[in-house]
Amino acid sequence: MSFISVFDVLGPNMIGPSSSHTAGASVIAYLAQKMIAPPLQKVEFTLYGSFARTYHGHGTDRALLGGIMGFSTDDTRIRDSFQIAEMRHLEYSFVPNETETELHPNTVDIRMENTAGQVMRVRGESLGGGKVRIVRINGVKVDFTGEYSAVIVVHQDKPGVVAHITKALSDRNVNIAFMRLFREAKGHTAYTIVESDDRLPEEVNETLRENPNIHDVMIVQS
Template sequence: MAFISVFDVIGPNMIGPSSSHTAGADSLAFLAQKMISGPLKKAEFILYGSFAKTYRGHGTDRALLGGIMGFATDDRRIPDSFSIAEKRGLEYHFTANETEEVDHPNTVDIIMTNEEGQTLTVRGESLGGGKIRISRINQVAVDFTGEYSTAIVIHKDTPGVVAHITRCLAEDNINIAFMKLFREEKGQTAYSIVESDDDLPDSLCGRILQNPSVRDVMLVHL
């Protein structure tokens, strides 16, 4: 069971009313939009569990839309997310899925499309007290929180790729806090997720991409 302190119960600085349904939702979308190059053209949100049942009353829809536009949890523009999105020309949709069972009651799938036509799907969970977790990227199960600077490397599951990633990090004197490997199945698409206390330079992407098995690199800065 994840540890939750009294400060988590009180919740983060936020535009209310709920740390899990509002601040957590904003944080999920805020983190998700960092994983795709902008600007975004379209965002679709599929809500599950209690998110699906209460998203209008708790302002989860406004918070998700605000987060996807880069608004932090205490941004006073969140209540006006709908009108701001329309002014920006951002197409958005909310779908409540009350039939499919999920692992956590506060779960959302965020499907983003940027102006270049690239699409990325991220599943996130709001854990309470404003804490969040990303549990899927493009249908592959993953696990990270966005509390650290993060490199997400999409690659073919072949020998030597992980060693290549760590070598690139070592060359920049970057300390690894956590590193996890997730994959669809042996020899198929894999996601290496590296979390670090250090800032990750943008130049890291180019070096990691030099390995022919690497398909894409996403850097999530704090």
């Protein structure tokens, strides 16, 4: 029997009418923007399922735009997301896709581009009660919730890289809650995601990058 807390029943503190369509959407975008260096210049949201059908009426568009600008679910600035985005010269668009039906009904693809020209693509699913799951990063299948602080390491799938990651974290007394590796194919690009109960030390970024097979490091604090 699974345990359901009162917080799962009541939902999170949030701006908007729906924990799935507003709070969950905001959290997905909030997590996504932590994976790319600021400032953002352009963002495109591709919406699927019920997101695609009701995104404007449920405020999903405002929530996504607020999250991508770093607003938490209870930040009142979400109500003015469109105006704030324009003030920040952030280009944005919403593309409903009702032809792909094999996805979770509350799914969004987020394509972000920063002023340096870096592009990042993230797919997230809103699971209800404000809970979410990130399921793709740049086309690679992954799985993490954002409920824990996480370090996402992009690297070549070669021997010794995972050992380097765990040693860098162990040397800083990081308690690992979950650790998973996702890859395109053997020997190709891989994503190692390590989640911790505690806030991660930002300086671990530099140590991780000392391994020549590591291409990028993203720290997402809970």
